[in-house]
Amino acid sequence: MKPGKHMDCQNRKENSPLKGKPLGRREFLKSTGKVAALGGAALASGCGTGLIGSNEELRLRWKEYFKGNYQLMTQAEKDETIKRLERLAKIDRGVDIQISSKGPIEGVLFGYAFNVTRCEGFMECVSACVRENNLDRKTQTQYVRIFEMEYGQMNPESGNGKYFHEVPVEGHFYMGVQCFQCESAPCIKACPTKATWREPDGLVVVDYDWCIGCRYCMAACPYWGRRFNWNTPVIPPEQMTKKQHYLGNRLRGKGQVEKCTFCVQRTREGRLPACVEACPTGSRIFGNLLDPKSEIRFVLQNKKVFRLKEDLGTDPKFWYFID
Amino acid sequence: MTTPSLQKYLFLIIPALILVLSVAVVFSGEEGVTQIYRKAIDPFDDERLVDSVLSLPEDTVLVKERYQGGPFWTETRKDKMERFQCSQCHSNKEVTIAQAADIAHGDIVLDHGGKNKPLSCSICHHEAERDLLVTEKGVKVDMDHSYQMCGQCHFRQNKDWVGGAHGKRVSYWAGKRVVKNCTSCHDAHSPRFEKRWPEAYSPPVNE
Known part of the structure; x- marks a missing residue:
């Protein structure tokens, strides 16, 4: 909080007409009502900014604070909160965004395959993901990570992500990790507020506004798939992806956990995730697991595939394969 | 008891x-x-279930093979080549352009087929009909269907490309299947990707 704002709060308290007056019952009740209103407003707006700011902003923040979990919302409620979030983004950051609440497509289960033979470590997927998902530029949050590994290595923990030379290098292969959208996801079980769940199309998503930032999910995830916002994400408005999804790349706040959603804002419209589209080597295969004619099914049927830490029983929908 | x-x-x-x-x-x-x-053995009905599937882009051509889901399309090549048609210069007429030397093929680096047995122009290009390619069996191949050329030697990649394990789809996972052509990603004259610097870096997994 800025010191100036803090001063405002104090000043208001000092200027309060209640100070130093003997109170009757009637005045007391009146003033408690006022204090409660002030307190509520301060709660919703962060110490008085709402009072100084517009009435509209205060109303929006109040309603946002008390909204329900996304899973329990009716479509009308979803539309309302989207309208509020779009308006708040305009007020806070001066950007015009469109948030979608598009649900899963019937008969779709998303699956992903990564070709470890073909990836050459150019990392174009990483930067495409950062741009698409409005990731924090200040702490350089990334969903996708690529590790340079020596032949014979299997564990990305021993891989080198900060390679600083031209790629590919002889005797090495490149392995990408991100959220694997497990069918039996441990992060979902760990969440105490039901802020994260599996959608019917297999995506594990987060309702950022229900996340309390306890980071249990991060501790539970064996694949290092989740990221925490230590500060309010910094995204230059001109670089922001304006087409957003409530469960995907909409703006997060400080103290909220986020993760890869296979670009829910794109994939539910039939488009490819940003990393797949950006990959210059075609190492990334994405598609519908329930569709026997899809590329992902071809890979699973005809290629040698493996999953990371399969023995944990998390049942990830992300396969590695070799040519 | x-x-x-x-x-x-x-x-x-x-x-x-x-x-x-x-x-x-x-x-x-x-x-x-x-x-x-x-x-799940029933094919997914893209057209009915995904409402935002776009119509086929204009610069695509129907592939002469079928994948497990039926016909599919690939990106065209001829309209993206700088100096197509080849027969503009390569004909029986004398070349009368002043800067003929500049627009000749000095920029082409041929690094295809290995050091011991490198390929030469006429292995792929038809000598008489310069707008066309020609296979080892003498079948003429249109430039848009270059996968037929590449598939002669790279049959394994060709099979994977038809099925979907090699190459990539264009923009959409749903709808009509449109994939990149061989030449969309590879330079036919030196097909291996050049070494270059990575665009970003990754912190260790536990950070």
Whole structure:
């Protein structure tokens, strides 16, 4: 909080007409009502900014604070909160965004395959993901990570992500990790507020506004798939992806956990995730697991595939394969 | 009289119960995404279920092979080549352009086929009809269907490309299948990707 704002709060308290007056019952009740209103407003707006700011902003923040979990919302409620979030983004950051609440497509289960033979470590997927998902530029949050590994290595923990030379290098292969959208996801079980769940199309998503930032999910995830916002994400408005999804790349706040959603804002419209589209080597295969004619099914049927830490029983929908 | 027979039955019932339970456990363990997708054998109806699928882009051409889902399309090549048609210069007429040397093929680096047995122009390009390619068997191939050329040697990649394990789809996972052509990603004259600097870096997994 800025010191100036803090001063405002104090000043208001000092200027309060209640100070130093003997109170009757009637005045007391009146003033408690006022204090409660002030307190509520301060709660919703962060110490008085709402009072100084517009009435509209205060109303929006109040309603946002008390909204329900996304899973329990009716479509009308979803539309309302989207309208509020779009308006708040305009007020806070001066950007015009469109948030979608598009649900899963019937008969779709998303699956992903990564070709470890073909990836050459150019990392174009990483930067495409950062741009698409409005990731924090200040702490350089990334969903996708690529590790340079020596032949014979299997564990990305021993891989080198900060390679600083031209790629590919002889005797090495490149392995990408991100959220694997497990069918039996441990992060979902760990969440105490039901802020994260599996959608019917297999995506594990987060309702950022229900996340309390306890980071249990991060501790539970064996694949290092989740990221925490230590500060309010910094995204230059001109670089922001304006087409957003409530469960995907909409703006997060400080103290909220986020993760890869296979670009829910794109994939539910039939488009490819940003990393797949950006990959210059075609190492990334994405598609519908329930569709026997899809590329992902071809890979699973005809290629040698493996999953990371399969023995944990998390049942990830992300396969590695070799040519 | 009844007690020994009951005991006898119990000896049968308990192992039977254990067997039934263990079978149940084993089968419940098989439930998982692998089982789920193996059960799904009906093709997905893209056109009906995905409402935002776009119509076919203009710069595509129907591939002369079929994949497991039927016909598919690939990106065209001829309209993206700088100096197509080749027969503008390569004809029986004399070349009368002043800067002929500049627009000749000095920029082409041929690094295809290995050091011991490098390819030459006429292995792929038809000598008489310069707008066309020609296979080893002498079949003329249009520039838009270059996969027929590449597939002669790179048959394994060609099979994967048709199925979907090599190459990539253009923009959409749903709808009509449009894939990149061989020459969309590879330079036919030196097909290996050049070494270059990575665009970003990744912190260790536990950070």
